[in-house]
Amino acid sequence: MNTGFRGVIAVDGPSGSGKSSVCREVARTLGLRYLDTGAMYRAVTWAALDRGLDLTDQPAVAALSRALVLDVATDPASPRIAVDGVDVTAAIRQTRISENVSAIATNLDVRSDLIARQRALIEEKGAGIVAEGRDITTVVAPDADVRLLLTADENARIARRARELHGNDDAASLAATHAQIATRDARDSTVVDFLVAADGVVEIDTSPLTFEQVVAAVLRVVSETAGAPAR
Numbered sequence: 001m002n003t004g005f006r007g008v009i010a011v012d013g014p015s016g017s018g019k020s021s022v023c024r025e026v027a028r029t030l031g032l033r034y035l036d037t038g039a040m041y042r043a044v045t046w047a048a049l050d051r052g053l054d055l056t057d058q059p060a061v062a063a064l065s066r067a068l069v070l071d072v073a074t075d076p077a078s079p080r081i082a083v084d085g086v087d088v089t090a091a092i093r094q095t096r097i098s099e100n101v102s103a104i105a106t107n108l109d110v111r112s113d114l115i116a117r118q119r120a121l122i123e124e125k126g127a128g129i130v131a132e133g134r135d136i137t138t139v140v141a142p143d144a145d146v147r148l149l150l151t152a153d154e155n156a157r158i159a160r161r162a163r164e165l166h167g168n169d170d171a172a173s174l175a176a177t178h179a180q181i182a183t184r185d186a187r188d189s190t191v192v193d194f195l196v197a198a199d200g201v202v203e204i205d206t207s208p209l210t211f212e213q214v215v216a217a218v219l220r221v222v223s224e225t226a227g228a229p230a231r
């Protein structure tokens with residue numbers, strides 16, 4: 001479906017709420033670009049580890065971030081990210097990155113560098129965009145045409161992530177995933193609030209919904225607030 005909607009859709013939410021998968025599908029459906037801002041924090045983490053930096057050395061990590069050439073491809077059919085010419089799309093999903101990314105995401109100088117880059121990507125001319133992360137509705141693009149917070153109760157989020165990472169949600173997989181997600185969300189939420197909807201942000205609790213139902217709910221909100229027809 002290609003509706004004429006060419007605006008900005010901003011989506012936030014905690015890990016496992018469904019942001020990446022839902023936003024890609026919404027972008028594909030509406031013929032918009034797709035920006036995964038979490039991938040940018042992961043890419044800086046990859047580069048800092050690659051260079052052997054001490055991740056707690058905030059000035060050194062921020063200087064590295066500012067010096068990096070980040071190429072972010074926003075086609076929802078194949079979102080990619082490269083750091084200084086090296087495609088790290090797959091590498092940034094490794095556990096070692098997930099375990100270390102909060103050290104980068106809580107570095108306020110890295111945040112201001114990446115926020116500026118994200119604003120530039122969102123404002124690029126052409127098709128509109130679906131941008132997702134933790135602070136898109138509040139900091140990066142508070143003037144977005146559509147602003148959404150995807151939530152889900154912790155058990156649902158952990159079970160989804162366990163199925164994605166381990167292929168099942170048995171007790172061992174749930175325990176391993178719980179440790180990773182809860183620690184990361186707790187650390188990340190010290191610098192941005194992605195658990196409570198800011199004024200004017202529409203919250204969708206995805207816990208009882210299938211993936212398809214969440215996509216339909218998002219398209220409905222887009223239609224109601226920005227005039228694009230729901231499917």
Ligand SMILES: Nc1ncnc2c1ncn2[C@@H]1O[C@H](COP(=O)(O)OP(=O)(O)O)[C@@H](O)[C@H]1O
Nearest residue numbers: 015016017018019020021022160164209210211
């Ligand atoms: N409503 C849903 N019900 C069940 N699984 C879902 C739902 N939405 C997304 N998923 C799956 O849950 C996992 C986490 O979703 P993802 O989009 O990566 O979340 P986030 O980007 O918020 O961390 C993925 O494997 C995704 O396919």
Ligand SMILES: Nc1ccn([C@H]2C[C@H](O)[C@@H](COP(=O)(O)OP(=O)(O)O)O2)c(=O)n1
Nearest residue numbers: 015016037038039041101105133134135188
């Ligand atoms: N706009 C954003 C996007 C992500 N982050 C942080 C939060 C996460 O720990 C990392 C990685 O984000 P990502 O969306 O890939 O995380 P998930 O594994 O999908 O939960 O970056 C952020 O602080 N601000």
